Amino acid sequence: MKRPSLTLQRFNEHEVRLNRFLAATGVASRRSADQLIAAGRVTVNGKPCTDFHFQPCPTDHVKIDGKLIHQRAPVHILLNKPRGFVCTRRDPHITNTIYDLLPSKFSSLAYVGRLDAQSEGLLLLTNDGELTQRLTHPRFKIEKEYEV
Numbered sequence: 001m002k003r004p005s006l007t008l009q010r011f012n013e014h015e016v017r018l019n020r021f022l023a024a025t026g027v028a029s030r031r032s033a034d035q036l037i038a039a040g041r042v043t044v045n046g047k048p049c050t051d052f053h054f055q056p057c058p059t060d061h062v063k064i065d066g067k068l069i070h071q072r073a074p075v076h077i078l079l080n081k082p083r084g085f086v087c088t089r090r091d092p093h094i095t096n097t098i099y100d101l102l103p104s105k106f107s108s109l110a111y112v113g114r115l116d117a118q119s120e121g122l123l124l125l126t127n128d129g130e131l132t133q134r135l136t137h138p139r140f141k142i143e144k145e146y147e148v
Helices: 006-012 018-025 030-038 129-136
Strands: 042-044 062-064 076-081 110-112 121-126
Touching: 018 030, 018 042, 018 062, 018 129, 030 042, 110 129, 121 129
Parallel strands: none
Antiparallel strands: 042 062, 076 121, 110 121
16 A cells, blocks of 8 residues: 655645645656746635745645646665666766666656666665755765675
């Protein structure tokens, strides 16, 4: 059974500000969401919302430029990265990227950490920005272990 991310779980409990909701759905970073809100491009139930403290309910219809924003379920993939593949989305000088190993529907996932082209090992890809932040930001002191 899929668990909602912490942000979307809080959203279902009416505890998430609009910018965090937008970031959790993947349409913008929190800073970009703030800019969208300030510019009046976000509507809630058909009305422009410029209140940075607004907390949408699960039944609210949130739109950006008229496009309905949906909650998305978090996706997590563990990839056993082989040697010779680079952790990047696109590079005109690189032929083998980790995204070449995945079906195209996963091309929007972000990798957590990275492995050099000649390294192999387990790599996490996800659309859960909050999880990525918790695993990579130094303030959370998550130890990483590499075997050489």
